[in-house]
Amino acid sequence: MATPQPLPAGDAVIEVRDLNTRFGTAVVHENVSLSVRPGEIFALVGGSGTGKSTLLREVILLQPPVSGSIRVFGQEVIGLSDDEALPLRRRWGVMFERGALFSSLTVAENVGMVLQEHTELGEGLIRELAAVKIALTGLPADAGAKYPSELSGGMRKRASLARALALDPELLFLDEPTAGLDPLSATGIDELVRSLRDGLGLTIMMVTHDLDLLWRAADRVAVLGRNRIVGVGTMNELSQADDPLVRQYFYGPRGRAAREQAWKPK
Amino acid sequence: MIPANAAQLILGEASGEGGGPCTARCSGAWTVRGIADLDRHLATLAWPPQGEVVIDGAALAALDTSGAWLLHRVVRDLQRVGRAVRLTGLRPEFESLLQLVASRGIVAQEPAAAPPGWLARLGRRAWMLGVGTLGYLAFVGEASIVLLRSLRQPHRLRWRVILHNMQIAGIDALPITGFLSFLMGIVIAYQGADQLQRFGANIFVVDLVALAMLRELSPLLTAIIVAGRSGSAYTAQIGTMKVTEEIDALRTIGVTPQEQLVLPKIVALVIALPLLTVYTDITGVLGGMVMARTKLDISFDMFLDRLGEAISLSSYWTGISKAPVFAMIIALVGCYRGFHVTGSAESVGEQTTMSVVQSIFLVIATDAIFSIVFLWLDL
Numbered sequence: 001m002a003t004p005q006p007l008p009a010g011d012a013v014i015e016v017r018d019l020n021t022r023f024g025t026a027v028v029h030e031n032v033s034l035s036v037r038p039g040e041i042f043a044l045v046g047g048s049g050t051g052k053s054t055l056l057r058e059v060i061l062l063q064p065p066v067s068g069s070i071r072v073f074g075q076e077v078i079g080l081s082d083d084e085a086l087p088l089r090r091r092w093g094v095m096f097e098r099g100a101l102f103s104s105l106t107v108a109e110n111v112g113m114v115l116q117e118h119t120e121l122g123e124g125l126i127r128e129l130a131a132v133k134i135a136l137t138g139l140p141a142d143a144g145a146k147y148p149s150e151l152s153g154g155m156r157k158r159a160s161l162a163r164a165l166a167l168d169p170e171l172l173f174l175d176e177p178t179a180g181l182d183p184l185s186a187t188g189i190d191e192l193v194r195s196l197r198d199g200l201g202l203t204i205m206m207v208t209h210d211l212d213l214l215w216r217a218a219d220r221v222a223v224l225g226r227n228r229i230v231g232v233g234t235m236n237e238l239s240q241a242d243d244p245l246v247r248q249y250f251y252g253p254r255g256r257a258a259r260e261q262a263w264k265p266k
Numbered sequence: 267m268i269p270a271n272a273a274q275l276i277l278g279e280a281s282g283e284g285g286g287p288c289t290a291r292c293s294g295a296w297t298v299r300g301i302a303d304l305d306r307h308l309a310t311l312a313w314p315p316q317g318e319v320v321i322d323g324a325a326l327a328a329l330d331t332s333g334a335w336l337l338h339r340v341v342r343d344l345q346r347v348g349r350a351v352r353l354t355g356l357r358p359e360f361e362s363l364l365q366l367v368a369s370r371g372i373v374a375q376e377p378a379a380a381p382p383g384w385l386a387r388l389g390r391r392a393w394m395l396g397v398g399t400l401g402y403l404a405f406v407g408e409a410s411i412v413l414l415r416s417l418r419q420p421h422r423l424r425w426r427v428i429l430h431n432m433q434i435a436g437i438d439a440l441p442i443t444g445f446l447s448f449l450m451g452i453v454i455a456y457q458g459a460d461q462l463q464r465f466g467a468n469i470f471v472v473d474l475v476a477l478a479m480l481r482e483l484s485p486l487l488t489a490i491i492v493a494g495r496s497g498s499a500y501t502a503q504i505g506t507m508k509v510t511e512e513i514d515a516l517r518t519i520g521v522t523p524q525e526q527l528v529l530p531k532i533v534a535l536v537i538a539l540p541l542l543t544v545y546t547d548i549t550g551v552l553g554g555m556v557m558a559r560t561k562l563d564i565s566f567d568m569f570l571d572r573l574g575e576a577i578s579l580s581s582y583w584t585g586i587s588k589a590p591v592f593a594m595i596i597a598l599v600g601c602y603r604g605f606h607v608t609g610s611a612e613s614v615g616e617q618t619t620m621s622v623v624q625s626i627f628l629v630i631a632t633d634a635i636f637s638i639v640f641l642w643l644d645l
Contacts, residue, residue: 122305129332165331168330
């Protein structure tokens with residue numbers, strides 16, 4: 001395998017151009033374009049059914065769009081065969097909304113399986129590294145021996161994150177990282193996302209509904225609505241935007257509360 | 267061949283006599299893809315017996331959490347045996363990564379304990395078998411109570427669901443059961459034809475086909491197909507509902523899963539399977555008729571004339587009477603196995619397999635019991 005070329009500074013890690021998606025006659029995306037820069041935490045937001053998760057699935061090659069271009073690490077991903085996509089897939093990790101842990105394996109085996117599949121590491125080191133990833137996501141040490149069905153929702157998300165981190169990816173996709181979590185666990189995820197980016201230098205693209213997470217962790221946010229992107233920028237920029245959809249999103253009662261929370265002096 | 271940027275740890279000579287610091291130089295990319303050889307190398311590495319160790323990380327090209335863990339482990343293992351270790355030359359970002367990994371209390375999972383001996387396994391098997399049988403009996407009892415209660419108030423039965431189940435288990439099964447029993451009729455007539463021709467007893471092919479199909483083969487064949495088709499579907503459906511907590515949801519809204527899921531299936535199958543059996547009786551005999559005409563020159567008219575003499579009504583009824591019992595077995599086993607699914611996807615597959623195997627086993631065993639009972643009763 002060729003060594004991945006380091007990206008020239010300032011080049012986008014993910015570059016989506018003129019993306020069109022339709023399910024039958026229902027239009028989901030119409031000429032959507034966005035770019036994610038190296039080392040940033042990029043968030044996709046929007047109401048239900050605006051195609052956030054669909055866009056994410058298209059970027060990670062789970063679903064082909066009708067037309068358009070998606071470049072990840074500078075490489076066009078649309079139309080790649082599984083063999084061609086493998087080197088790319090090793091460079092990113094995905095955390096699914098409901099965890100998607102393999103239910104017949106323990107958490108440690110879930111993480112170890114990725115390492116077994118893609119590296120030549122010995123059994124002992126794989127077990128240790130699985131434990132490292134599990135610890136990195138803030139799970140207690142005994143969680144590794146448990147099966148996914150024995151974990152709470154929040155722990156399952158963390159375990160899923162540990163699996164996403166197994167190969168030390170450069171790019172991390174998070175689908176609704178805080179959905180269904182209690183406020184305390186959700187705050188834990190906010191901090192975790194930031195510390196992963198700061199500590200491991202990851203680029204993170206996430207889909208979320210959680211305004212607190214947006215204020216605390218996201219560097220830039222894209223708002224999807226009316227089949228396209230209606231606003232991109234930092235949370236501060238977006239909160240001053242004129243677009244009615246963006247205003248609606250950020251100035252609902254919850255949006256205001258989250259904003260006030262974020263502005264509170266620490 | 268070692269790639270140019272493979273992770274390496276090169277041990278330098280101890281400087282000076284008797285306990286001067288020994289330098290180990292790290293180089294290459296200490297990343298998850300590059301450390302496999304290094305890990306094996308470290309296991310055999312002979313550190314100098316004493317003195318301070320200086321690990322020089324200035325030549326590290328890359329470090330990720332896996333590499334950082336390895337480096338941390340080297341340091342930790344040395345410190346455990348009482349050696350002083352100093353890290354130098356690490357880039358600040360590598361330093362902080364190392365800190366991040368080192369700051370977590372890490373307990374590597376030990377491999378699972380050795381499997382228990384054969385005696386323990388045998389004991390566990392026997393125990394599980396006993397518990398399983400008891401659980402099955404309890405389930406049958408529970409279902410019977412719900413059934414009796416609803417028979418007292420038939421309006422409480424969910425007729426829409428029952429009709430829907432009858433359509434899926436009965437009407438949709440018509441093509442496959444009909445076709446297979448038709449083939450079975452052909453096979454029996456064909457096998458019998460040779461033997462009967464030898465004795466000039468061609469016409470008795472009618473007795474052979476009709477008796478075999480009506481008394482034994484058609485109820486058994488139909489039950490086995492339905493067990494494979496519908497019994498497995500019941501297990502998979504209820505099992506998946508259990509995984510997605512739909513069963514719990516039913517309980518919370520005050521509907522017992524037995525009433526909503528099990529009862530309609532039992533009722534539907536108890537009605538549908540005898541009807542299916544009548545149908546496969548017909549198609550099976552039809553298969554025999556076709557074969558009798560081509561192989562033995564027995565016309566359809568002759569065949570039908572003989573049919574009335576060949577079989578009594580009781581033969582027909584003994585065959586049909588087995589069907590409701592088979593239906594009970596299939597529906598109960600299918601549902602029971604479904605409720606036994608635990609959280610994983612693997613478990614759904616496991617229980618579905620068990621459901622089909624057990625219901626077919628029980629159907630055949632019950633059929634044998636029926637034969638003995640009918641023999642006693644002289645039917």
